[in-house]
Every structure is written in structure tokens, then in C-alpha cells.
Amino acid sequence: MKLARWTNLDGTVSEGFVIEDSTVTFPDGATVTSVLELGIEGARHLFDRVQSAPRTLLSQVRLLAPLPPSSVRDFVAFEEHVEGVSAGVEGTSNVPAEWYQAPTFYFTNPHTISGTGAVIRPPVSDRLDFELELAVVIGGGPSAPESNLDVDQSASVIFGYCIMNDWSARDLQAREMQVRLGPAKGKDFGMTLGPWIVTADELAPHLDNEGFLAVRAEAYVNGDLVGEDLVSNMGWPFPELVAYASRNSRVVAGDVLGSGTVGNGGCLGELWGRNGGLTPPPLQPGDSVRLVIEGVGEIQNTVGEPVSAPPIPMARPRTRQRWT
Template sequence: MRIARWISADGSIGEGFVVGEAEATRVVDFPDAGTVATVLAAGLSAARTLHDRVGSALDVDATLGTELAEVRLIAPVAPPSVRDFVTFEEHVEGVSAGVEGKSHVADEWYEAPTFYFTNPHTIRATGDVVAIPETRRLDFELELAVVIGGVDGSTGETLDTAAAADHIFGYTVMNDWSARDLQAREMKVRLGPCKGKDFGTTLGPWIVTSDELEQFVDSDGFLAVHAEVHVNGTLVGEDLVSNMGWTFPELVAYASRNSVVVPGDVLGSGTVGNGGCLGELWGRGSSIPPLEPGDEVRMIIEGVGEIVNVVGDRVPAPTLPAARTRTRQRTR
């Protein structure tokens, strides 16, 4: 099953299933005025029931819904939270070479799947022009993300790996846009990233339910789907998602530890290796330039789909003063 959100020609927002293939692909609203949020909360079994109802309706009227070409896809989910992991060892090695001058993976990386929270209010869709901050080192990050669904009223709190797997409703392609110069400054303060990341994350083109990708799960539980990224039509990176250090259920379990995951939450895999971002390539000596306004970034993940964005203009930022120094009195 593929689940999407879209804007129709009349400006209305639709939420429902994507059915058919190639030129015959259509979008069909959920029955009973359902939304992506309500479908995620109800879980996979309920989604299958809705999908069967749509299939039966299409058997009666094949023109039900709208041709995909006639709508504009928007982000398939409005997530309550977005966690982004760093699970590809090759990515860590390459980026560290660019930042520290040598290829290095901290011992602590191997102990647990580290993540950060990014901004759920700046989610972008495929086809969007992504305006950028005043960075001179704009980068992309090719990732696969899971979307959490409901499971029999479970709160999604402190899950073990098996229970965490049940909470994975589906997958979507993710581009974690990055301003590398801002990020580098922020990380020296030992907190962040913040403004180096929170200006945009692309999700899309839709959510593919987890059962659709079961055929790609290898004997160790990793999802062996091919991922690639193109800049202005040129392939610059590709990898198998199965090169992650942890499986997706393990990521969800860790995220929920002494915490909670809820339907609609998005958890990114972290950037794939072998050119999944320019930062890794720069660390390996590549002269590929940072992204500039007008550049096109296209990401494709096997079994899920593709997202395409064009880089927009830089957005001027109001100036702020430097920190005040500690020269003031401690008492009045």
C-alpha cells in the first residue's frame, strides 16, 4: 500500500491511497473522510481494510479518484516529531575526515544508535523549491525513514525490538538538508546541530507500508534496498540501506527507551554511505562543489519511490549581536 497527501487543482487537500502503476497511477481519498493521521493511529490492519474497500470500489468504477499527474503531492505526513539517526559507519568515516582531517569513528558510536531531533515544522515535499539559509556549504543527506503507526492501543513506550517492529507502519524517502558551515560552528559548542539542519527536511513521495518491503529484509533483519542520489542529473552516491549499523526495529526500540514513540513520528536512518552526502565526499577528497540556487537533487530508494527538489534562493537572516562577555557584576 502507498499512502499520500496531495493538493488538487481546486486547491483542496486530499489524503488517501496511491493505486495503479505508471501512467495509470491514481490517488483515491480514504473512505469515511479518513486522514493520514487517523490511518496511522489505527495501524496497518485497519489500513488494509480501507485499502480493500477502495479496491472493491475501483472494481466497480475504474475512474474513481484522480490521476496522479493532475495533483501535486505534499509531504505524506505531518509528524509530531522527527528523530534522525547516524547509522552508516562509512558516512561517519568520510565526514570525520573532512571535519577532523582524518577518517575516524568514535568508540561511542558503536555503543548505541545516536540521533538528534529536527524541526517537524519545516517538512518539505517532493517538487518543492527549498530556500536555503545564508550558507556557503549547502548539502543533502540521502536517507530512508520509518513512519510510526498505532498497535492495539500501545503507547509505544520502552519497546523491545520485536514490539518496535510492529510499530513500523511504513517507509518514506528522506532528505536531511544540511548547512555544513553553520553545523560545523554549532557542533564546536557541543550542542546541536540546530540552524545547520532545521530549515528543511524533505519527506516523500508517499508512505509505503512495511509489508511491501518485507521481500527486501535480509537474514540479519536489515532492509537491503538500493538508494541513490543525483545532482543535476549526475549520480553522485549510492548504497544499500542494509549497510546500517542497526536495523530499523532496533532504532525504534532505542528511541522509545524511557521515552515514547507515537503514530506519525518519523525516524531517519541517517545518511547512507558511498556518497550519500557531499560532506562525506569532501572528506574523501572530492572537489564536487556545495549546492547552489538552481541545483536539482533527486533521490531514489528501491521499493519506495523518488523525491526531487530544486535549491532556492538564499534567505537573508536578521543579524544578532555576539555574546556578552562575563564582565558584569554578580550582585546588585
Template sequence: MRIGRWNGPDGIGEGIILDDRVIAFPDGVTVADVLARGLDEALRLGRAVEAEQGVPRDAVELLAPLVPASIRDFVAFEEHVEGISASVDGASEVVPEWYQLPTFYFTNPHSVRASGEVVDVPETARLDFELELAVVIGAVPGSDGANLDVEAAASHIFGYTVMNDWSARDLQAREMKVRLGPAKGKDFATTLGPWIVTADEFADRLDGDGFLPLHAEVSINGERVGEDRISNMGWPFPELVAYAARNSVVRPGDVLGSGTVGNGGCLGELWGRSGELSPPPLEPGDEVRMVIEGVGEIVNTVGQRVPAPPIPAARKRPRNR
């Protein structure tokens, strides 16, 4: 089942998305509501309304499929780490610590964009995309989402959506030299969409180790620049969710990104491997299209450069005590 949000003739609607129409959940129920009730209840609600007339798909504009409670982004593809480390840090390597446990950072849930939106350019000369698959967390009866083992973590996976972790590589490289980040280099935009495909759709697609062998690809202005399989992740999603909840908690509406796929899942990886900015950084007017098998497609156009107010450099202070 595909669940999402849209702007239509009657304002914002939230419900199920079929090939030819969209149908709102009954009684004003929202995507946030069904995430808080869990997957079984969402499927029950969807089945209860799927025969209704709804609104034609071509009469609505899809919005981001949820308003995330939080966004954690992992770095789960070894091939991506090899390439991007050369681009950002100047040396192509996968440090031993990467293999020990998953690693993630938090990004901005308030700058989420929908497929079809124009994404303006921050003050960067190296605008990049990152092709990812993300899971959306839903409630599980009797679980508070805290300190989950892998089996319990799997049950909290409500569904999947395509994610573009837009990146300003020059900003990212500067802040990571301070042993912090990425943060501002990712702060300006994350695309999620076009909908959430519920986890039951993929139950028979998991391989023997729990990975999803889905094909993923990205193109710029109609030319493919990268493709990979989601099953090339170092950890399957239940293990990422369990790590996120380790001595912590995951809540309905949390989004967890896989990290960027390998083999050209972002420009930065290609720059690191070639030693030059080829293909070139994204520019205004470029169209970025991402497709993940069985999940969907997101497309965004790069907008104009947006100047930002200046911030002064740090002052040298006397360290008086």
C-alpha cells in the first residue's frame, strides 16, 4: 500500500495513493496518526477506503509523504565511503571503525522537500545529491521503541521512501575538519517521497540475510550517473533501527536513511575516485531524478543561488579566568 500526502482541490489530503486516484483516510486521520497506530491499523484503514472514488491523481500535487519527527542518516555503503572520503578528506579509505558498528548523523526535519519541488542552492560551489532508501518508523503495540533488539526493531519498520540527502560538499569539508558534522553542509534540504510504501509489500523480497536486493539509480538531466543495489549495504535496515534505538529510542514518524548507495550514488564519490570535479557540481536548472525499484521516483530541479547574511570569523579571546 502507498501512503502519502497531497495538495488538492479541497486542500491538503492524507491517505492512500493508487495508480489513478488518491483517497483520504476517514474522519480526518493523518499520516502521523496511522504511524502512531501502527502498520496493521494503517492497512485496515486503507482497505476500508480503497474502493471509494477519491480524487484523480492528476488533480493533486504530491507533498512529502510525512512530516518527520526526526531524521537520522546512516553511512551504510562501503563503496560510497571509499569514494567520498577522498573527496571530503583527501584520502580514499574505509577506517576500521566503520566496520565495527553503524554510524549516523541527525539532519534537519524542517527542510524536507517533496518530489517536484525546486531546491534552491545555498552558498556552495559544490552542490551534490545523495541517493538513498529510507525507512519510516511506526508504532508497535506494547513497545516504547527503546533499546530494541534486531527482531523488535524490524517490527517498527512501517515502510520505505526514496530519499535525496542534498549536500554542499565544500561546507561539509570545512566543518568536518573541526571534527564535527556533517551538519550545515546538509542542513538546507532533504527530499522524501513520492510516498511511503508499506513494509508488507517487501516481505517476500528480503534475501536470506534480511537485505533488500532493489535496484536504485540516479540521473542528471536525463543522463544516468549512478546505480547500485540496496542489498550492498553493510547492515540490513533492522540492524540500523536497532542501533538507533540502542540506549535510546525511536518514535513513530522517525526517518532513517540508508546512506548513499555506491557506484555513483552521489557526485562526491565520483570526484574522489577521479580526482577532479567530473561530472561537475549541480547548477541552477539541473534536474535530478532518483528511482528505487518497487518504491518510486523523486525528481527535483535545482533552483537559484540564495545569498545568506554574513557571519564574522571567531574572535581571538584572552582566556581570562
């Protein structure tokens, strides 16, 4: 099953299933959010009910991000990506020992998410980049666990998958990381999810004997292939990422968890580190970025003109008196 949200020709927004080359609206006013809360079995019941319902061709709608996430966590689960990016930042490839000890993630902004086909309006940046990732979407269902999940429980709450592009302004990000906090403004201006949510059962045949998804991921800039990898090259399979996220916390239906950037050119920043310079060049207005993941689909976005923001003053000198 594939779940999606879209804008119709008359400007209204609909939510439902994608079946072959068409869309069909959920019955009873259901939304992607409410279907995620039902879990896969609940979604399958709705899917059976719409088989004879009216359909609209995909060519007659504009796909949106497939859900408004409850939260977005983004991991850094590919060792090769860490090696390449660190070469650009530190001058030599380095994977910290701490990376191997546990999967690391950051939270990002769920309010600046777009769908495939959208024009991305970045901040002013000399090093605009994309990031090719696969994300899991958490579902619910009767008695779905939320906290301190083990790996089997985590696998049971993975509703499905979508492609993630974690757009990045590397120059802004580099300054923030010097303060040992973030990334923030280098990332939170935009993220693309899509083209739809593919339920976990559809990708189950691609799981290897360790639970990794052996699907191909490809990144194209202006039609040129710049990166390709297997998602199974992650350091941890997705259920282990979900389990870690739930430790002394909660994961709920509608949460999105990204894999982090795949290796072997999953972003320009990795290639800059390996090539010793800005080759290929940073993204510019008018550039097209297309990300493809086997079994899921593809998303495509065009880079728009950057958006200037009001300046921020420097920190004030520490000259004020202490309270006495």
C-alpha cells in the first residue's frame, strides 16, 4: 500500500491511497495521520474498502509531503558518509569512536517540510547541499508500545518508508557545529519527504538476514548521477534506530526517523571532503535534485532563489555587573 496527500486541480487537498497510476481518497474523512494511528491492519481494512471507489490520475494532482510529522529525528547511520564529510571539515577522514557506540540523531523542524515537485527556497548560502536518505514512519494500532522498545517491538511499529532529502546549508551548519550544538539554521529551512509512504510489508522482501534493507539509493543533480549506495550499508538496521529513539522517551504514530545520508556520494559535502574542494559545485538556483530509492519511488525538487533574512547582532560584551 502507498499512502499520500495531494492537491487537486481545484486547489483542494485530499488524502488517500496511490494505486498504480491513480489516487483514491480515504473513506469516512480519514487522513494519513488517523490511518497511521490505526496501524497497518487498520490501513489494510480501508484499502480493501476503496477498491471500487472513483480514482484520479496521478498526472492530474500535485503530490504533497505524505504526512505532517509529529516529530522528525534524523540519524547519521552511514559510516562512509561520516568519513567523507569529516575529511572536508577536519582535513582527514575520521569516524569518532563514539559513533560506533550508539546511533546518533538530531531533531529538526516539522513545519518546513515539502513534497516532491516543490521549489526549495534556501537561506543565503555558498554551500547549499542535498542529503539522500530513507526514512521510516511510525504507526500505531491496538496497544502499540511507545517507550523503551526492544528491537522486535520497534519493528512492529514501523508503518512504512518514504524518501527524505535533508537540505543543508553547509557554511551555516559549520559555524553552528563549532559551538557544539546543532545543526539548526543550517538545516531547518527545508526538508522534502515523499513521494508517498510505502507500507513496511512492501519492502519486507528486501530485508536481509540481519534486518537491513538491501535497496538501491541514487542521487542525481541536473540529470547526472552523483551518488549511489545500498541502504543496507547502514551501521544499524531501522528497528535498532527506533529502539534507541524510544529509550527513556516516546515514539508515537506520525513520527519520522531518517537514516542519515547514504554513503558514496549521498550528498555533495561527502564528495567535497573526498575531492579536496568544491567538486561537484554547490547547488545553485535552477538546479534540479532527483533522489531515487528502489521499492519506494523518487522525489524531485528545484532549487529556487535564496531568501534573505534580517541580520542578527553579535553577542553583547560581558560587561554587565553581577547581582550582589
